[in-house]
Amino acid sequence: MNNKYISWILFTLLLLLLLIAAALLSLTMGEASISLTDLVTLLKEKESMEYFILTQIRLPRIILAFSVGGALSLAGAILQGIFRNPLVEPYTLGISGGAALGVAISIVFGLQTSIGIFMLPVAGFTGAIITILTVGILGFLRGGTDINKMLLIGVMISFVASSAMMFLMSITTSDNLHGIIFWIMGSLDEPNKTLIQITLYSAIAGLLISYIFARPLNALILGQEKAAYLGINSKTTIRLLFIAASLLTGICVSVAGVIGFVGLVIPHLIRLITGSDYRFLLIGSFLGGGLFLILSDIVARSIISPNELPIGVITGIAGGILFIIVLNQNKNKKKHDI
Amino acid sequence: MTSDYLKIEKLTCGYNKGFKLKGVSFSLKQGALAGIIGPNGSGKTTLFKGISGHLNIISGNIHLHNININNLKLKQKAKKIAVVSQFPDAADLTVEDYVIMGRLPYRETFQFFESRKDVLIARKYMRLTGIYEHRKKHLSQLSGGEQQLASIAQALTQEPDLLLMDEPTSHLDITHQVQILNLIQRLNKEMNLTVLMIIHDLNLAAEYCEYLIMMKQGAIHTKGTPKEVLTYDKIEQVYNTVVVTQNNPLSDKPAVFLVSENILKEIQRKYGYIQR
Numbered sequence: 001m002n003n004k005y006i007s008w009i010l011f012t013l014l015l016l017l018l019l020i021a022a023a024l025l026s027l028t029m030g031e032a033s034i035s036l037t038d039l040v041t042l043l044k045e046k047e048s049m050e051y052f053i054l055t056q057i058r059l060p061r062i063i064l065a066f067s068v069g070g071a072l073s074l075a076g077a078i079l080q081g082i083f084r085n086p087l088v089e090p091y092t093l094g095i096s097g098g099a100a101l102g103v104a105i106s107i108v109f110g111l112q113t114s115i116g117i118f119m120l121p122v123a124g125f126t127g128a129i130i131t132i133l134t135v136g137i138l139g140f141l142r143g144g145t146d147i148n149k150m151l152l153i154g155v156m157i158s159f160v161a162s163s164a165m166m167f168l169m170s171i172t173t174s175d176n177l178h179g180i181i182f183w184i185m186g187s188l189d190e191p192n193k194t195l196i197q198i199t200l201y202s203a204i205a206g207l208l209i210s211y212i213f214a215r216p217l218n219a220l221i222l223g224q225e226k227a228a229y230l231g232i233n234s235k236t237t238i239r240l241l242f243i244a245a246s247l248l249t250g251i252c253v254s255v256a257g258v259i260g261f262v263g264l265v266i267p268h269l270i271r272l273i274t275g276s277d278y279r280f281l282l283i284g285s286f287l288g289g290g291l292f293l294i295l296s297d298i299v300a301r302s303i304i305s306p307n308e309l310p311i312g313v314i315t316g317i318a319g320g321i322l323f324i325i326v327l328n329q330n331k332n333k334k335k336h337d338i
Numbered sequence: 339m340t341s342d343y344l345k346i347e348k349l350t351c352g353y354n355k356g357f358k359l360k361g362v363s364f365s366l367k368q369g370a371l372a373g374i375i376g377p378n379g380s381g382k383t384t385l386f387k388g389i390s391g392h393l394n395i396i397s398g399n400i401h402l403h404n405i406n407i408n409n410l411k412l413k414q415k416a417k418k419i420a421v422v423s424q425f426p427d428a429a430d431l432t433v434e435d436y437v438i439m440g441r442l443p444y445r446e447t448f449q450f451f452e453s454r455k456d457v458l459i460a461r462k463y464m465r466l467t468g469i470y471e472h473r474k475k476h477l478s479q480l481s482g483g484e485q486q487l488a489s490i491a492q493a494l495t496q497e498p499d500l501l502l503m504d505e506p507t508s509h510l511d512i513t514h515q516v517q518i519l520n521l522i523q524r525l526n527k528e529m530n531l532t533v534l535m536i537i538h539d540l541n542l543a544a545e546y547c548e549y550l551i552m553m554k555q556g557a558i559h560t561k562g563t564p565k566e567v568l569t570y571d572k573i574e575q576v577y578n579t580v581v582v583t584q585n586n587p588l589s590d591k592p593a594v595f596l597v598s599e600n601i602l603k604e605i606q607r608k609y610g611y612i613q614r
Contacts, residue, residue, distance in 0.1 A: 214450060222439070
């Protein structure tokens with residue numbers, strides 16, 4: 001077997017081991033301190049308080065962290081591939097801006113009190129979908145796939161949405177203002193199990209669907225024209241993947257708010273380690289993103305314990321610094337393009 | 339059944355509001371090595387993109403082995419026609435990973451990895467083009483000539499019947515120009531591969547191509563053997579440039595010389611006309 005495949009398998013196993021370790025660590029961390037050795041015995045005592053904390057609070061949170069991190073990072077890898085631009089991340093296309101605006105509208109106009117706790121995710125998802133449709137329809141108009149145009153439209157929608165949101169924030173009450181800001185900063189504190197399940201299944205479905213297009217994505221590295229000469233239907237590939245990545249992002253933003261940097265940094269790090277073959281990059285980004293967000297959550301929960309920091313603070317600072325360090329160490333090695 | 343392998347009839351294609359071909363017709367036999375020549379803006383690349391399928395055909399037909407290529411799906415077309423572009427691809431890929439992409443047209447929807455056969459075919463053509471020893475290197479670590487060889491290896495890995503090349507040697511030194519064209523000539527002879535290439539250098543076109551298509555303003559001006567096409571009067575009509583032609587003493591193929599303005603003026607002053 002090819003050396004490349006062996007190193008891929010080893011790296012995947014390493015990521016899986018790290019994921020399990022991070023999950024176990026995360027289970028033991030928190031206000032009620034539970035040691036690793038007690039974990040097994042506690043899980044047998046189904047009546048205990050600790051059992052409730054582990055299975056009803058900490059485990060769902062870990063699953064959500066894994067799903068959101070994996071999905072955002074996967075979406076980032078896909079978008080960087082179809083746009084052939086290393087600076088694209090899920091939020092560049094205005095999806096988070098649209099979702100945030102949806103949430104802001106629902107908070108300011110008090111919609112959540114009338115419809116209930118599902119309102120914020122629904123509002124966020126609606127905002128995200130409207131943004132995706134706008135970018136998609138304008139970008140795909142007249143049968144084209146001018147990806148640079150789509151990128152610019154996304155960036156502009158992002159600006160429009162954030163300005164509209166600032167307008168809402170400037171005219172509303174301070175209670176609402178707090179609610180909006182809290183949501184924007186991102187949080188993995190999601191009590192609803194159905195939403196967590198939806199996120200997990202969507203993330204896995206996203207990975208499976210995008211994996212079918214792993215080899216076409218590799219060909220798109222060479223450009224749409226060349227990919228067509230290799231028998232790849234570039235337009236269909238780009239459109240399907242764009243929709244998949246957008247939906248993943250929309251779901252993540254609706255459930256967990258805006259968690260920046262995962263979708264930009266993790267695909268990059270994986271690319272630096274394994275190269276830009278999407279057959280690995282997609283899986284690596286998914287696992288790496290999940291791992292990164294579980295670790296970030298541990299830090300966010302423990303650094304000013306018993307209070308917790310917004311997770312976006314940790315992903316931004318840790319992701320940015322980690323990225324600069326790795327990039328600097330790698331500068332003497334081979335150059336990496338998309 | 340005609341014996342023509344590639345048959346192009348009254349082809350019109352082009353850009354929505356811009357340049358269009360004015361009904362181009364020609365045909366090639368299987369195993370032909372043909373060149374498209376003509377000045378910038380004469381429609382060489384438009385014709386090329388029409389055949390490769392990158393531009394939509396407005397009217398006319400392209401038949402490959404009596405099959406209208408409009409009826410072929412992208413994957414089927416990619417098994418018959420391979421394209422080598424003017425500028426080699428310089429992505430962050432190893433040579434081996436790049437060359438094996440030529441097997442993409444043969445993949446099944448759920449086939450995530452190349453088969454053993456795919457690997458063997460890719461290796462065969464890496465050896466044939468002489469880049470096998472560089473297979474672990476990244477494309478960006480190769481010289482321009484080696485990158486072009488890698489593109490040719492990828493195209494051959496598609497196992498096409500027709501190889502289209504867009505100025506494969508335009509940015510290379512003479513060593514690599516001759517190396518690449520010798521390789522193409524060898525492939526053409528040994529594999530009976532039909533080759534159609536755009537080529538700017540008239541002397542290389544004369545030396546290597548058996549058949550030339552000279553274009554002017556979106557239409558074919560002259561087609562035929564190099565001796566028939568590359569005469570000074572025809573070249574002057576098409577290129578609006580004064581040239582002198584002679585035969586290469588070794589190959590007996592036409593060779594085209596350019597003359598500077600100063601010399602031309604001097605000759606005009608001395609003789610009143612240009613004696614060839």
